[in-house]
Amino acid sequence: MTDALVELHQLTVNFDDRPVVDHVDLRVQRGDIITIIGPNGAGKTxxxxxxxGIQPVSDGTLTIAPRLTIGYVPQHLTLETTLPLSVKRFMLxxxxxxQECVEALTKTGVEHxxxxxxxxxSGGEKQRLLLARALARRPDLLVLDEPAQGVDINGQASLYELIR
Incomplete structure (x- = not known):
C-alpha cells in the first residue's frame, strides 16, 4: 500500500451468509473526495x-495506513433521552x-x-455537532454517512458549504 489512507481489495461483508457488500475494491488517498451512492439497503453504511472497523469483514482485504486518524459523522445518533448530556460534555x-472542542464547534457554527x-x-444543529466532534480529532480521513440526514433544505445547503 503506497500513499493510500485506506485500501480495499475484493472486500465482502456477509449477514447470515448473504453478501451485503460484495467484492468491493476501493483506494482512498489524501485529498480524495469520494461519494458512495446507491439505493437504500445497497450496503453503503x-x-x-x-x-x-465497526463491522467485521467476511472476505477480502482492508488495509489502513499506520496511525491513521479517522473522523466519523454517523447517519444518525441515538442517545438515551433520560441521560442528561450537554453539548460540552458530549464533545469532551x-x-x-x-479548547479543541470549542474550536471545532466554532468552525461548524454551533459554539453558542x-x-x-x-x-x-434541531436536526441541523445535531449534524453540525457531530461534524464538530469528528473535526476535533483533526482527522486524516473524514467519513460522513449521509451528513444531511434529517436536515431541512436550507440547512443542507449550509451544511454542504461548511463541509466543502
Whole structure:
C-alpha cells in the first residue's frame, strides 16, 4: 500500500451468509473526495462501518495506513433521552481538550450551544455537532454517512458549504 489512507481489495461483508457488500475494491488517498451512492439497503453504511472497523469483514482485504486518524459523522445518533448530556460534555467525551472542542464547534457554527442539551438540538444543529466532534480529532480521513440526514433544505445547503 503506497500513499493510500485506506485500501480495499475484493472486500465482502456477509449477514447470515448473504453478501451485503460484495467484492468491493476501493483506494482512498489524501485529498480524495469520494461519494458512495446507491439505493437504500445497497450496503453503503455497511461498507463504511467495515472501513471503520465497526463491522467485521467476511472476505477480502482492508488495509489502513499506520496511525491513521479517522473522523466519523454517523447517519444518525441515538442517545438515551433520560441521560442528561450537554453539548460540552458530549464533545469532551471525544477525549479532546476543552479548547479543541470549542474550536471545532466554532468552525461548524454551533459554539453558542456549548451548554445546551444534545437532546434539544434541531436536526441541523445535531449534524453540525457531530461534524464538530469528528473535526476535533483533526482527522486524516473524514467519513460522513449521509451528513444531511434529517436536515431541512436550507440547512443542507449550509451544511454542504461548511463541509466543502
Amino acid at each position: 455497511t461498507l463504511i462501518k467495515a472501513i471503520l 467525551l471525544s477525549g479532546r481538550s476543552h 450551544l456549548l451548554d445546551a442539551s444534545v437532546h434539544r438540538l
